[in-house]
Amino acid sequence: MKNSTYSGLSLNRCSELRLRNDEVQILKKQDNLVILPVWKGKNLFNTSDLNYVSISLQLAQELALNDEEMIFLGLDGKVPCFAINIFNENDICNLNENWEFKTLHSILNIITLNQASLLAYARGMSIWHSNSVFCGKCGMRTKSEEEGHIRKCTSLTCSKKLFPRIDPAVITLVEHPNEESCLLARQSNWPLGMYSVIAGFLEIGESLEDCVKREVAEETGIIVNGVSYQGSQPWPFPSSLMLGFAAKAENDKFSPKDDELEKIMWVSRECLKEFTEMEDAESEKKLPSKHSIARSLIDSWVNREIKFY
């Protein structure tokens, strides 16, 4: 499968610098410094030049609770990149009439894929910080350490370290026993007419392959084998990693054990040609966004590029 959107970031994360605060402080003084503000999971965007906005160090220090809350993302060539959580949208947007906090989905077709990966990284890290202000073990406040890549409980008797959270989810293209159809389904809360492949979160004590088999069986009643890994996609909405699989169905009659899906169907390669793009608001048959691993799985299957092993 092709490289997924939000992956392939060109930036060097320079994880060795996370323990060298003196060197990071020097990087912050560079003229080419990039600081990406994030407010409630939205990235700051300039609606005039259609690019993301980097704010000055002085402004970042005025808006952040303290300097430690800046998150060191890495070096893009020689450009040091940071993210920062903003608590009041207007503190920034009032400074420039063209600045607006936007969802990543809404600007995805305007920015480059590398910019999308960078903004997704900034977004994911910022959301993790927002959701990790208190220690899950003792309830005390945590504070940012290692340039924003760890939060540590401030209770001296606890000192628990919190690491950036990633929630693995499997997403699976299921092929009919006749090899000429694949399984598509929809949830009632999805956009009108959108169909996709089967997805679900990994549970504790479960391998990825076990999870694929359980999710497909629970949601559709289909038993699968030949579970084959195809690729992955970072999905920071807010903290998922999508692990793409293909699997072969042993039966073809649907008998869902839960009510998660509104509709399930087998779709042949020929019938898939009737499906339109997500942007087609009126269509009652459309595929997931081209930026999703779900769509990559479907397209790969249509082109007979899926490898089972």
Ligand SMILES: [Zn+2]
């Ligand atoms: Zn604690």
